[in-house]
Amino acid sequence: MTKLHVTTSINGEEVDFLCEPQQTLLEVLRETLGRTGTKEGCATGDCGACSVLINDRLVCSCLVLAAEAQGQQVTTVEGIASEEGLHPIQQKFLEHAALQCGVCTPGLVIAAKALLDRDPDPDETTIRYWLAGNLCRCTGYDKIIRAVQDAAKTLAHPA
Amino acid sequence: MAEAVDFKVIGTSPVRPDGVDKVTGRAQYGADLNLPGMIYGRVLRSPHAHARIKRIDTSRAEAIPGVYAVICGRDFPRGQSGEIGGEGGGDVADLAKNVMARDKVLYHGHAVAAVAARSPRIAEEALAAIEVEYEVLPPVLTLEQAMRPDAPLLDEHLYTKNLPEKPDKPSNIAAVMQLARGNVDEGFAQADVIVEGEYKIPMAHQGYIEPHACVANTNEAGQSTVWCCTQGHFEFRAMTAKVLEMNVADLKFIPSEIGGGFGGKTVIYLEPLAVLLSRKSRRPVKMTMSREEVFRATGPTSGTWIKIKVGAKKDGTMTAASAWMAYEAGAFPGAPMGPGAMSIFAPYNLPNFKVEAFDVLVNKPKVAAYRAPGAPQSMHAMECAVDELARKLGMDPIDLRLKNAADEGTQAPYGPKFPPIGLKACLEAAKRHPNYTRPKPPGAGRGVAVGFWFNVGMQSSAEVHINENGTVTVVEGNPDIGGSRASMCLMAAETLGVPYQNVRALIGDTESTGFSNVTGGSRTTFATGMAVVKACEDIIAQCKARAAATWGLDESQVEWQDGHAVPAPGVNADVKPLSLADIAANAARTGGPLLGRASLNAQGAGASFSVNFGDFAVDRDTGKVDVLSFTAIQDAGRAIHKAYVEGQMQGGAAQGLGWALNEEYIYDENGVMQNAGFLDYRIPVASDLPMIDTEIIEVPNPSHPYGVRGVGETPIVAPLAVASNAVRDALGIRINELPLSPPRILAAIEAAEAGAR
Numbered sequence: 001m002t003k004l005h006v007t008t009s010i011n012g013e014e015v016d017f018l019c020e021p022q023q024t025l026l027e028v029l030r031e032t033l034g035r036t037g038t039k040e041g042c043a044t045g046d047c048g049a050c051s052v053l054i055n056d057r058l059v060c061s062c063l064v065l066a067a068e069a070q071g072q073q074v075t076t077v078e079g080i081a082s083e084e085g086l087h088p089i090q091q092k093f094l095e096h097a098a099l100q101c102g103v104c105t106p107g108l109v110i111a112a113k114a115l116l117d118r119d120p121d122p123d124e125t126t127i128r129y130w131l132a133g134n135l136c137r138c139t140g141y142d143k144i145i146r147a148v149q150d151a152a153k154t155l156a157h158p159a
Numbered sequence: 160m161a162e163a164v165d166f167k168v169i170g171t172s173p174v175r176p177d178g179v180d181k182v183t184g185r186a187q188y189g190a191d192l193n194l195p196g197m198i199y200g201r202v203l204r205s206p207h208a209h210a211r212i213k214r215i216d217t218s219r220a221e222a223i224p225g226v227y228a229v230i231c232g233r234d235f236p237r238g239q240s241g242e243i244g245g246e247g248g249g250d251v252a253d254l255a256k257n258v259m260a261r262d263k264v265l266y267h268g269h270a271v272a273a274v275a276a277r278s279p280r281i282a283e284e285a286l287a288a289i290e291v292e293y294e295v296l297p298p299v300l301t302l303e304q305a306m307r308p309d310a311p312l313l314d315e316h317l318y319t320k321n322l323p324e325k326p327d328k329p330s331n332i333a334a335v336m337q338l339a340r341g342n343v344d345e346g347f348a349q350a351d352v353i354v355e356g357e358y359k360i361p362m363a364h365q366g367y368i369e370p371h372a373c374v375a376n377t378n379e380a381g382q383s384t385v386w387c388c389t390q391g392h393f394e395f396r397a398m399t400a401k402v403l404e405m406n407v408a409d410l411k412f413i414p415s416e417i418g419g420g421f422g423g424k425t426v427i428y429l430e431p432l433a434v435l436l437s438r439k440s441r442r443p444v445k446m447t448m449s450r451e452e453v454f455r456a457t458g459p460t461s462g463t464w465i466k467i468k469v470g471a472k473k474d475g476t477m478t479a480a481s482a483w484m485a486y487e488a489g490a491f492p493g494a495p496m497g498p499g500a501m502s503i504f505a506p507y508n509l510p511n512f513k514v515e516a517f518d519v520l521v522n523k524p525k526v527a528a529y530r531a532p533g534a535p536q537s538m539h540a541m542e543c544a545v546d547e548l549a550r551k552l553g554m555d556p557i558d559l560r561l562k563n564a565a566d567e568g569t570q571a572p573y574g575p576k577f578p579p580i581g582l583k584a585c586l587e588a589a590k591r592h593p594n595y596t597r598p599k600p601p602g603a604g605r606g607v608a609v610g611f612w613f614n615v616g617m618q619s620s621a622e623v624h625i626n627e628n629g630t631v632t633v634v635e636g637n638p639d640i641g642g643s644r645a646s647m648c649l650m651a652a653e654t655l656g657v658p659y660q661n662v663r664a665l666i667g668d669t670e671s672t673g674f675s676n677v678t679g680g681s682r683t684t685f686a687t688g689m690a691v692v693k694a695c696e697d698i699i700a701q702c703k704a705r706a707a708a709t710w711g712l713d714e715s716q717v718e719w720q721d722g723h724a725v726p727a728p729g730v731n732a733d734v735k736p737l738s739l740a741d742i743a744a745n746a747a748r749t750g751g752p753l754l755g756r757a758s759l760n761a762q763g764a765g766a767s768f769s770v771n772f773g774d775f776a777v778d779r780d781t782g783k784v785d786v787l788s789f790t791a792i793q794d795a796g797r798a799i800h801k802a803y804v805e806g807q808m809q810g811g812a813a814q815g816l817g818w819a820l821n822e823e824y825i826y827d828e829n830g831v832m833q834n835a836g837f838l839d840y841r842i843p844v845a846s847d848l849p850m851i852d853t854e855i856i857e858v859p860n861p862s863h864p865y866g867v868r869g870v871g872e873t874p875i876v877a878p879l880a881v882a883s884n885a886v887r888d889a890l891g892i893r894i895n896e897l898p899l900s901p902p903r904i905l906a907a908i909e910a911a912e913a914g915a916r
Binding site for chain 2 (some may be wrong): 019022031033036038042077078080081090097100101102105133135136139144
């Protein structure tokens with residue numbers, strides 16, 4: 001099968017890859033490019049573990065064909081922290097013990113970032129509905145919601 | 160109640176040592192390993208719930224370019240027998256037949272063949288090219304059907320165990336169990352009030368977010384290395400060795416980070432297949448399950464059918480209780496009816512009781528452990544009955560439970576007398592909790608229930624290394640499923656008297672640390688924690704000896720205080736205390752590196768009790784149930800990492816509420832699960848739940864150096880009955896089948912209205 005040549009940007013870095021037409025962005029990120037921070041929980045768009053941003057839009061990378069990344073800006077969990085350290089969302093997830101097994105965490109960090117980029121001061125209900133596409137089986141969400149609320153505060157008033 | 164203890168780090172909530180890697184995507188889970196030359200394995204699964212395999216032809220699949228290996232039942236050794244211990248244990252032959260069907264398929268999704276190919280797509284093409292001829296048999300899908308004497312048999316060689324006389328014909332009932340005390344007939348005769356109920360709960364899945372995954376790599380000497388997500392790599396090694404008849408020494412298991420398990424990753428599925436495929440292909444083979452495969456072929460927990468009867472005097476004193484309980488085992492024996500039977504009356508001081516339990520085969524996946532296996536179902540029945548009893552007696556449901564609550568010295572229904580337990584303390588805390596003393600919201604219902612789990616000890620190993628600068632590396636053998644590295648570091652820091660930040664914990668593979676049973680049974684912080692504390696005590700003894708030698712004192716003249724060796728009180732020595740760092744820096748001159756170790760089979764895992772309550776609103780038009788508030792109170796013995804103890808309580812509450820309100824395996828008449836995906840098997844999402852309030856009670860467990868009781872499993876037990884009792888309170892209707900999903904609520908309302916007309 002002839003492979004497609006795709007040029008895209010991942011976490012601000014230009015990346016070239018070859019893919020089969022039916023391969024998802026998730027599969028290429030993980031199996032071809034070795035960026036396994038983005039997780040597969042269902043591959044049907046129901047769990048949010050594979051959440052990434054494409055041009056700042058929150059998507060399930062299991063529902064995006066790899067070829068669709070051509071010319072787009074993709075952000076994965078590996079691109080959230082900076083030279084200064086962890087993003088406040090990541091820091092607050094740690095401080096609030098908002099992860100237990102941690103496999104949903106990359107998707108939740110991405111989804112929370114997408115929310116706070118749009119709405120810097122969401123109320124609890126807004127956070128709960130925005131994150132409703134990201135399944136967590138360990139925490140009961142309580143500490144995740146608190147971490148996002150606290151991250152919003154930190155982002156609004158950086159130390 | 161124990162005296163107040165002044166801990167330095169225990170009971171705090173520091174950031175976990177593995178945290179940064181988990182929020183940045185660096186942490187490697189089961190499917191995250193890619194090796195050079197790696198190929199992909201896929202499994203062909205049965206399209207029938209019950210059928211005989213007449214013929215399997217793999218030749219067309221093998222001929223496809225890019226296919227490196229194809230295996231089916233005939234590639235496995237046939238001689239397995241014996242038992243495997245532990246939470247994921249059971250009969251080896253059953254385990255072997257579950258990972259790959261031989262002559263019969265016993266559930267829709269049962270593995271019948273597997274392939275390894277250059278890409279997942281070639282592997283899938285190869286699966287489609289395998290020809291399997293089946294003789295389809297009638298499926299047995301319900302307990303009622305399976306228990307009928309004329310039911311079709313899953314296993315023609317299965318005779319019911321534990322009957323007084325060996326049965327003369329085979330049955331789908333794999334085993335029965337009885338538990339009794341006193342005389343229930345007399346007990347019921349003494350009762351002023353008797354309540355009876357009958358409850359059904361369908362199969363439900365653990366629902367961990369990470370599907371099963373592994374990578375196996377086999378060399379030309381037949382030695383295999385398996386990387387996988389597992390709750391216990393030592394037990395996975397033991398099971399894989401048995402199923403493949405391999406020498407344990409030729410198998411190395413490396414545990415990846417684990418994306419949830421809840422009991423479901425205590426048992427092997429893909430690992431022996433990957434080993435065989437890698438042996439045949441002489442390449443590393445990665446196997447990952449789809450979510451659909453996870454639902455169809457792993458987990459779940461038993462569907463149950465339970466009848467219960469409880470009697471009490473007018474003042475609330477319970478006089479007798481009896482229960483009849485049937486548990487679906489799935490395709491092979493091993494339903495958790497034992498713990499179900501032993502837990503159902505555990506919270507109560509009952510002079511007379513009787514339990515009859517049945518382990519029943521049905522053409523559904525073989526059940527696996529699920530958080531407090533067996534207890535949520537049985538205790539749901541009892542806690543609903545106690546709620547009805549409180550209504551009949553006009554008593555507050557907490558007062559009724561307090562009146563009958565088990566306490567230190569009460570003989571547990573499963574045998575021993577309870578050592579100190581926290582049930583009464585939890586009930587009293589619930590009674591005075593502001594969420595309980597406030598009125599319930601208008602129109603809402605309030606439910607209360609008690610939870611319980613035995614907890615286990617079992618085998619653990621730990622080593623403690625003191626680095627040259629005095630920092631500490633803890634090596635242990637229990638995959639960290641919810642923050643246990645942090646708990647180990649806290650206990651090591653407390654014992655050694657060093658800052659938490661100076662301690663790191665890692666999970667050794669099967670070749671780099673001693674045997675440890677699974678992360679399960681709520682045993683890790685208790686038993687492995689105990690091993691870590693003992694290994695630290697070993698270090699302290701060595702440090703004291705080295706300080707004594709340095710100072711020219713006797714070992715008995717040196718004590719360990721706040722991370723320093725100091726002369727004992729009254730010892731006249733003009734010396735400066737030696738810190739762990741001082742001793743480590745000087746280790747070469749005092750006998751070499753400092754290595755402490757401990758291994759044990761931990762005894763005295765204290766039972767953990769909980770009390771949960773919540774306010775629920777029921778929409779009579781749509782049947783939707785909203786959880787308005789939920790409060791979880793639980794005895795943790797001692798909370799080592801407070802936030803992760805709360806996290807267990809909150810996560811267990813959410814999981815129990817999902818089971819109570821929405822989750823169920825829905826089958827068609829052919830035994831095909833109709834909702835094998837997260838869209839239709841709906842676990843709670845963030846917008847389904849409120850904040851979950853917690854209160855940790857600490858009645859220390861005398862068997863643990865810091866008083867720890869396991870906390871992981873108890874939290875899932877009470878929420879089922881809390882939901883049932885709250886919906887009962889809101890609607891005035893007792894619904895006897897979970898989940899309390901909108902269609903079931905609407906049907907109950909309609910039936911009640913039809914009955915009233």
